[in-house]
Amino acid sequence: MAPGPGKRFLKFSGLRSPRKSFASVSGTVHDGGEMSQSPLIIAIDGPAASGKSTVAKRVAAALGIVFVNSGAMYRAFTWWVLQNGIDPGDTSAVRDLLARTEFACGEEDGIGTIAVAGVPMTRHELAASDVNAAVSPIAAIPEVRERLVSEQRRYASARGVAMEGRDIGSVVFPETPHKFYIDASPEVREARRRAEGIEDSIAKRDRIDSSRKASPLVVSGDALIVDSSDLSADEVVDAVLAAIREKMGD
Ligand code: CDP
Numbered sequence: 001m002a003p004g005p006g007k008r009f010l011k012f013s014g015l016r017s018p019r020k021s022f023a024s025v026s027g028t029v030h031d032g033g034e035m036s037q038s039p040l041i042i043a044i045d046g047p048a049a050s051g052k053s054t055v056a057k058r059v060a061a062a063l064g065i066v067f068v069n070s071g072a073m074y075r076a077f078t079w080w081v082l083q084n085g086i087d088p089g090d091t092s093a094v095r096d097l098l099a100r101t102e103f104a105c106g107e108e109d110g111i112g113t114i115a116v117a118g119v120p121m122t123r124h125e126l127a128a129s130d131v132n133a134a135v136s137p138i139a140a141i142p143e144v145r146e147r148l149v150s151e152q153r154r155y156a157s158a159r160g161v162a163m164e165g166r167d168i169g170s171v172v173f174p175e176t177p178h179k180f181y182i183d184a185s186p187e188v189r190e191a192r193r194r195a196e197g198i199e200d201s202i203a204k205r206d207r208i209d210s211s212r213k214a215s216p217l218v219v220s221g222d223a224l225i226v227d228s229s230d231l232s233a234d235e236v237v238d239a240v241l242a243a244i245r246e247k248m249g250d
Contacts, residue, residue, distance in 0.1 A: 054233050167216075182228055
């Protein structure tokens with residue numbers, strides 16, 4: 001997505017700031033968000049395959065907080081819809097299933113986990129091509145979003161998180177000062193997904209995600225936009241950590 005007029009557009013080409021230990025940066029970071037009054041929340045949004053998972057995972061590890069892929073929750077519910085033989089286009093059947101579905105969000109080694117209806121999700125279920133094809137229409141259903149957003153907020157009320165998704169800065173945690181939008185050109189994103197060997201029509205998902213009525217993918221006005229097209233993951237992570245450090249007054 002192209003940044004809108006007036007947005008800050010920072011391209012961190014050539015950024016080579018030395019990695020600094022966050023253990024010494026500030027009280028809030030130092031305790032991983034657990035002992036401060038409100039847990040540290042880092043919101044990382046962006047289109048499909050922009051590299052935001054990699055960045056969020058590394059940022060979370062550097063800060064000692066939990067990495068949460070909110071897309072995994074939408075994927076988990078989509079998997080469950082398909083398992084139940086429900087047509088993803090049958091909104092009322094999807095809503096009925098949602099009402100009787102339990103989600104359990106946990107944590108393993110600093111990474112958020114999700115179980116749907118008691119079934120722990122693995123990459124096998126979450127990255128299946130039928131899930132890729134059905135997830136965006138299901139994520140566009142307002143009731144699905146309301147339910148998962150409330151699970152996300154509940155989860156983050158108990159621990160610091162670096163959460164990535166589409167609406168984390170705009171809708172889920174609009175109060176956090178730490179908002180990032182990780183972008184990359186459509187060509188680079190398609191190539192990244194192909195390199196993972198995953199069948200995924202990301203252009204189509206992007207179209208649905210950006211045009212849906214309920215919390216579409218947008219660039220929050222106060223988010224720092226990082227174009228990762230020509231940057232290594234390390235460079236993007238360094239840029240994000242530097243911005244967090246700056247906001248925290250270091
Ligand atoms: O990894 P990738 O960026 O391709 O997608 P994902 O983060 O796993 O998200 C899969 C789909 O879930 C997205 O295409 C959106 O339709 C939906 N999603 C959403 O609507 N809101 C979020 N916060 C996260 C994901």
